[in-house]
Amino acid sequence: xxxxxxxxxxxxxxxxxxxxxxxxxxxxxxxxxxxxxxxxxxxxxxxxxxxxxxxxxxxxxxxxxxxxxxxxxxxxxxxxxxxxxxxxxxxxxxxxxxxxxxxxxxxxxxxxxxxxxxxxxxxxxxxxxxxxxxxxxxxxxxxxxxxxxxxxxxxxxxxxxxxxxxxxxxxxxxxxxxxxxxxxxxxxxxxxxxxxxxxxxxxxxxxxxxxxxxxxxxxxxxxxxxxxxxxxxxxxxxxxxxxxxxxxxxxxxxxxxxxxxxxxxxxxxxxxxxxxxxxxxxxxxxxxxxxxxxxxxxxxxxxxxxxxxxxxxxxxxxxxxxxxxxxxxxxxxxxxxxx
Numbered sequence: 001x002x003x004x005x006x007x008x009x010x011x012x013x014x015x016x017x018x019x020x021x022x023x024x025x026x027x028x029x030x031x032x033x034x035x036x037x038x039x040x041x042x043x044x045x046x047x048x049x050x051x052x053x054x055x056x057x058x059x060x061x062x063x064x065x066x067x068x069x070x071x072x073x074x075x076x077x078x079x080x081x082x083x084x085x086x087x088x089x090x091x092x093x094x095x096x097x098x099x100x101x102x103x104x105x106x107x108x109x110x111x112x113x114x115x116x117x118x119x120x121x122x123x124x125x126x127x128x129x130x131x132x133x134x135x136x137x138x139x140x141x142x143x144x145x146x147x148x149x150x151x152x153x154x155x156x157x158x159x160x161x162x163x164x165x166x167x168x169x170x171x172x173x174x175x176x177x178x179x180x181x182x183x184x185x186x187x188x189x190x191x192x193x194x195x196x197x198x199x200x201x202x203x204x205x206x207x208x209x210x211x212x213x214x215x216x217x218x219x220x221x222x223x224x225x226x227x228x229x230x231x232x233x234x235x236x237x238x239x240x241x242x243x244x245x246x247x248x249x250x251x252x253x254x255x256x257x258x259x260x261x262x263x264x265x266x267x268x269x270x271x272x273x274x275x276x277x278x279x280x281x282x283x284x285x286x287x288x289x290x291x292x293x294x295x296x297x298x299x300x301x302x303x304x305x306x307x308x309x310x311x312x313x314x315x316x317x318x319x320x321x322x323x324x325x326x327x328x329x330x331x332x333x334x335x336x337x338x339x
Contacts, residue, residue, distance in 0.1 A: 003066040005155050006062070006156045007027045011047065011057060011060035024047055024212070024214055026214065028190060031186040033182050034190050036190060037207065046212075048081075048160055051190065064078050065078070078155040082145045082146055082158070087145065088133040088141055090134060092132075094132075101151065116147075119151045120147055123143040123150075138166050159190070159192060162174075163198065164194075164195070179201065196237065215228065234266070242285070243308065244259050252286035253305075255282075259337065263338070263339050266338070267335045269300070269313050271331070273312075273328070274326055278328055282332055283330050283331070285327070286327060286328070287303035287310060287325070289322055289326055290322060301320065
């Protein structure tokens, strides 16, 4: 059995009455990119801080390449962290920033020079070696931070929401670049984010966290299509919820397989069909149009059915004014039912 790059065994962290990390166990294989995803307060950042040595365990153990490291200070762990701010030294040049970790590890002078050149070229900043952080854009600063972390060749690379402070277009660009670099270099990583798009696009596996624990860990495809719980389903991607119970008999609803008792029926808005497209589908619902949003390639129709607020995406324009009644339809395979 191959030794994982990182292994957490029932890791726990408590702040007074708050259990921030609740017996979390997790392994990251060599070359694997694992994302910790969850809302604020779910424990993802606390878990990362425990791995990096920025906080202390209250229980459990952490091992890197099979060796326990939870007793070691941060600077003695074979990790490197990329923070949201980049955390560059403002008085040092780009080259000096990239070289800093190597000097702390007492790497030889000639090898430091070679690695600085190599990793600045990898992040496409080869011509920026003599500039200072104040002369860089936000995206360039994060590339320098990435080069600095990659240059020390850590056993595990830690990303602490590195893209959250950037605007959308730059976030998407750097997201793709990090994914490409991982495919190229095969470094082992834990990435923390609350952005589902980042998690799904970049990860080998995603660990969805809630209340200090891992709710589900799996590939992005399985997380999206086969969620282990209602929380995972509603947290990953967009969804519409229809509550079906005795009080909902006024709904003009047809289901291929009737639901008994109380249930919550979910469908992704991209899977809902409107108007004539709904007529041949086995599950149908009449709804009233509230308003329409133009989203470029699609129009999003906001709808009301009983006390449920729904929305459906449609590629073309439909002559549906606010107040109009429209048919919704969906395949049984495209809905999830929770009780």
